[in-house]
Amino acid sequence: MNAEALDGRLLFAIPKKGRLHDKCLELLAGADIQFRRHHRLDVCLVKNHNIALVFLPASDIPSFVGKGNVDLGITGQDVILEAQMEKHVTEVLKLGFGKCALQVQVPEAGPIKTVEDLAGKRVVTSFEVLAGQYFKDIDDRLQLAEDKRTKIEYVGGSVEAACSLGLADGIVDLVESGDTMRAAGLHAIATVLQTEAVLIKSSTPKHPALEPLIKLITSRIAGVVAAGRYVICEYNIPRERLPAATAVTPGRRAPTVSPLEDEAWVAVSSMVEKNRAADVMDELVEIGAEDILIFNLDNCRV
Ligand SMILES: Nc1ncnc2c1ncn2[C@@H]1O[C@H](COP(=O)(O)OP(=O)(O)OP(=O)(O)O)[C@@H](O)[C@H]1O
Ligand SMILES: O=P(O)(O)OC[C@H]1O[C@H](OP(=O)(O)OP(=O)(O)O)[C@H](O)[C@@H]1O
Ligand SMILES: [Mg+2]
Structure with missing residues (x-):
């Protein structure tokens, strides 16, 4: 697709896979946003509105919206904070799905019982920034010396395996039902934050002329969300x-x-x-x- 085809269209970012993807497709259908996505193409034109959908990893959507590269997006509150984009994006609507908690977890049978016990040890996570801020506060409070502070290490997925592989003393990861955590022999000792999926727009929109269309789409999606709630x-x-x-x-x-x-x-x-x-x-x-x-x-x- 060439750049002119997108000219003047509202760009709307949707998670391309994972937990939020199917729910987003249901929202788009309920809001009568019609499109056909060609195999492997991550950009597609909406037939009945001046919109192009852009399918992106959920964790990339906050910075695309925050920097104004796309106008509107759906993603998790957790990844907005992790990308440090909370000042650059405006939360337009809570969507009522993708609800889970970012929690500190340790081996159930092990000696670590509290986050203070874990401070100074090795923590593996996909949420380096949030875990880093969380343990910085604890390390500061415990006045740990520079070489004794908590070591945060990033992994891209399968975080729950880190303790049994001997890579970590604890992890920081998302928990919904708790099945993944329990299957890995872990239990939660603290909650860093609660999160859900949200509709976001740029705090400094590059295309003010698109604001009425953003309002219309927001109203339609709010209708679909409310219909599911009542x-x-x-x-x-x-x-x-x-x-x-x-x-x-x-x-x-x-x-x-x-x-x-x-x-x-x-x-x-x-x-x-x-x-x-x-x-x-x-x-x-x-x-x-x-x-x-x-x-x-x-x-x-x-
Ligand atoms: N188990 C869950 N229950 C509810 N929401 C979740 C769950 N796991 C993740 N999420 C939400 O979905 C967002 C995207 O995570 P998800 O794991 O679906 O994406 P991904 O890692 O890009 O995809 P995949 O896991 O398929 O590689 C998270 O940032 C979080 O907001
Ligand atoms: O408490 P639960 O209901 O078990 O859900 C939590 C799991 O869901 C997510 O993983 P996902 O399935 O997205 O796989 P991933 O680790 O490969 O991202 C998250 O990273 C947890 O591992
Ligand atoms: Mg995942």
Whole structure:
């Protein structure tokens, strides 16, 4: 693809593989951003918008966005901090996936119990900057001499193998379910940070004319994210129990209440957070609601 084909288009960086990739494709589909990616090509034009998608490693996206080489991107908060780009990018939206924690881990059976025990020893990580800052603070606090300070060593992947290979006394790596950590015989002794995937834009945009398109795409993606977070709860309730019921399902602004042919009853429709839906249904049954239905949302603007 030649450079002119990209001229004037909003460049939107998407993780090319790994944990965030599939979720990003779902977001793009939900936002009706249409494209066909040719085999092995990392740049492709969007058919129905003035956008080009650029598929990049998640860890490279913060500096591409921060330096204004691309206008918009999706990546993890962890790699933004690791790239020291937090002042150069603006977090537009939290996306609710890619949630995990960057943790200090040591062999379960070993003598090291705290980060103070680990200070001064060897730590292997893919997050050199964040691990370096974390242990610098501890080394400073413990007033360790220059030659006794924690040694941080970078590896590009399979960090969890470092202790059993004899390369490290501890590691700093991402943990979600904890399966990788436990399988490697490790356990966490401290959390450096919590992270999730975010939509980011450059803090000093090179193409101000693209701002309306950034707003539009942000609004569409926010709709898809909210649709995944909420369900619609509908039920019938005796009119005199309505105040109790609407306390359980207050909705985002207010629940929709409709009359029924039977004047003693009303129908209620309300948005409910998906992870609270089962509890809400239990409470509604307690209050005397009947015919309680839950519907998934395909998309929304709220
Ligand atoms: N287990 C996980 N659960 C949730 N989010 C994760 C997990 N591992 C990584 N992430 C998030 O995804 C981002 C990219 O990491 P990921 O490992 O997917 O990319 P990668 O290392 O480029 O790909 P790969 O692991 O396939 O080589 C991380 O910076 C983090 O924000
Ligand atoms: O707590 P868990 O659910 O096990 O997830 C954590 C693992 O996920 C990531 O690895 P990934 O699968 O991306 O492989 P990588 O180490 O090759 O990057 C991360 O580096 C951890 O190893
Ligand atoms: Mg990985």
